[in-house]
Amino acid sequence: xxxxxxxxxxxxxxxxxxxxxxxxxxxxxxxxxxxxxxxxxxxxxxxxxxxxxxxxxxxxxxxxxxxxxxxxxxxxxxxxxxxxxxxxxxxxxxxxxxxxxxxxxxxxxxxxxxxxxxxxxxxxxxxxxxxxxxxxxxxxxxxxxxxxxxxxxxxxxxxxxx
Amino acid sequence: xxxxxxxxxxxxxxxxxxxxxxxxxxxxxxxxxxxxxxxxxxxxxxxxxxxxxxxxxxxxxxxxxxxxxxxxxxxxxxxxxxxxxxxxxxxxxxxxxxxxxxxxxxxxxxxxxxxxxxxxxxxxxxxxxxxxxxxxxxxxxxxxxxxxxxxxxxxxxxxxxx
DNA sequence: TAGAAACAGGACTTTTTTAGTACGATAAAG
DNA sequence: CTTTATCGTACTAAAAAAGTCCTGTTTCTA
Numbered sequence: 001x002x003x004x005x006x007x008x009x010x011x012x013x014x015x016x017x018x019x020x021x022x023x024x025x026x027x028x029x030x031x032x033x034x035x036x037x038x039x040x041x042x043x044x045x046x047x048x049x050x051x052x053x054x055x056x057x058x059x060x061x062x063x064x065x066x067x068x069x070x071x072x073x074x075x076x077x078x079x080x081x082x083x084x085x086x087x088x089x090x091x092x093x094x095x096x097x098x099x100x101x102x103x104x105x106x107x108x109x110x111x112x113x114x115x116x117x118x119x120x121x122x123x124x125x126x127x128x129x130x131x132x133x134x135x136x137x138x139x140x141x142x143x144x145x146x147x148x149x150x151x152x153x154x155x156x157x158x159x160x161x162x
Numbered sequence: 163x164x165x166x167x168x169x170x171x172x173x174x175x176x177x178x179x180x181x182x183x184x185x186x187x188x189x190x191x192x193x194x195x196x197x198x199x200x201x202x203x204x205x206x207x208x209x210x211x212x213x214x215x216x217x218x219x220x221x222x223x224x225x226x227x228x229x230x231x232x233x234x235x236x237x238x239x240x241x242x243x244x245x246x247x248x249x250x251x252x253x254x255x256x257x258x259x260x261x262x263x264x265x266x267x268x269x270x271x272x273x274x275x276x277x278x279x280x281x282x283x284x285x286x287x288x289x290x291x292x293x294x295x296x297x298x299x300x301x302x303x304x305x306x307x308x309x310x311x312x313x314x315x316x317x318x319x320x321x322x323x324x
Numbered sequence: 325t326a327g328a329a330a331c332a333g334g335a336c337t338t339t340t341t342t343a344g345t346a347c348g349a350t351a352a353a354g
Numbered sequence: 355c356t357t358t359a360t361c362g363t364a365c366t367a368a369a370a371a372a373g374t375c376c377t378g379t380t381t382c383t384a
Contacts, residue, residue: 002164002252002259005371037330050374057332070381071329086287094164121302125248125294132290140283167342199359212345219361232352233358 008093010047010055015089016142017044018065019081035067035074055093062092086141087133097130170255172209172217177251178304179206180227181243197229197236217255224254248303249295259292 018036025034038056042049056075060067064084065075077084091097099122180198187196200218204211218237222229226246227237239246253259261284 002166002256002261004164004261007372039330048373051372053331054373060331067331068381069329069331069379072382073330073380075331090164097164099164099166121298125298128294128297129291132287132294135290136283136287169343201359210344213343215360216344222360229360230352231350231358231360234353235351235359237360 004090005094007051007055007058008090010045010052011059011089011093012086012138012141013045013047014041014052014055015059015064015077015081015084015138017041018075018077019138019142022077022081035072035076037074040074058093059089062088064089064092080139081142082137082139084138085134086136086138087130089138090133097133098126099129166252167256169213169217169220170252172207172214173221173251173255174248174300174303175207175209176203176214176217177221177226177239177243177246177300179203180237180239181300181304184239184243197234197238199236202236220255221251224250226250226254242301243304244299244301246300247296248298248300249292251300252295259295260288261291 018041021034021036038053039049041047041056042052045052047055056065056067059065060075064078066078067073067075087097180203183196183198198206200215201211203209203218204214207214209217218227218229221227222237226240228240229235229237249259
């Protein structure tokens with residue numbers, strides 16, 4: 001089954017939680033908006049802390065969240081939730097969206113790139129998938145922190161998942 | 163990187179080869195069209211025989227090729243190449259196309275299926291991807307047996323790959 | 325200024341998935 | 355009845371993903 005990695009599911013769950021946090025923040029919309037620590041987010045989402053820390057680091061490196069170090073540091077969304085697409089999140093977590101390995105970036109591994117007539121078709125397929133994923137925004141995925149992915153440990157997480 | 167398994171690439175290559183074989187067949191279009199053995203297809207595509215055998219078995223079970231046993235047996239396409247979509251092939255080789263595990267089939271593993279508001283969105287995404295893949299037919303991928311996937315052993319395979 | 329809280333980065337281990345192989349059984353042709 | 359094939363399944367090995375941990379750096383607070 002063509003599917004996303006678990007870390008990607010976690011990422012969407014975590015970012016969803018960050019949306020909640022931003023909305024609840026008193027300094028909402030302001031520059032000095034609150035940030036949430038990995039520890040806190042772990043407790044809210046039920047995802048184990050070491051794992052969620054890894055996910056957050058990846059998201060930070062990908063520019064989807066901004067981080068602040070030191071005590072009282074943490075993470076917050078880099079952009080409003082309706083400007084972050086699912087496609088972006090997947091790209092950061094799973095790498096570029098390309099259904100086949102035979103893609104522009106590593107054409108040197110393909111001994112017949114120049115003459116291969118199928119690459120345009122794969123390109124069209126990839127583009128179609130990409131726009132499908134870019135059309136759905138994080139905002140659309142909201143209301144619940146960890147649905148759509150499934151780990152069992154979400155069970156005891158929270159009640160606003162409905 | 164979201165990508166297909168190698169076996170799926172092989173499958174497309176093999177089915178492409180079967181298209182060639184059917185076209186070259188004297189009994190082309192007839193009921194008694196020739197069939198190609200796994201051994202022969204392996205030699206034509208450069209894919210190792212045990213592996214290609216496995217692929218063909220999967221394709222046969224999925225109904226994309228028909229098989230005939232016994233001496234002079236082998237495989238042939240179950241449908242014309244322009245009626246076989248890439249999506250079908252992927253579905254047979256990699257299972258149903260569903261970008262998340264949280265899909266109708268195994269909703270019992272999700273403890274909040276009923277109330278989860280994101281499943282419809284994932285459904286839309288899945289559908290978009292599915293139609294992108296169903297829109298491309300095997301016919302469109304033709305002209306060369308093993309391009310678009312890349313294994314190095316395609317190098318010494320054949321000359322009509324251009 | 326010392327200590328605590330928190331992220332950064334990387335190395336490491338474990339688990340899961342995928343790929344590849346092998347073998348005994350069955351079926352058809354000559 | 356021998357040869358050429360597929361069928362089904364089980365097994366092994368290799369690759370990828372997930373998860374964990376440690377060491378260092380930054381920043382706030384007391």
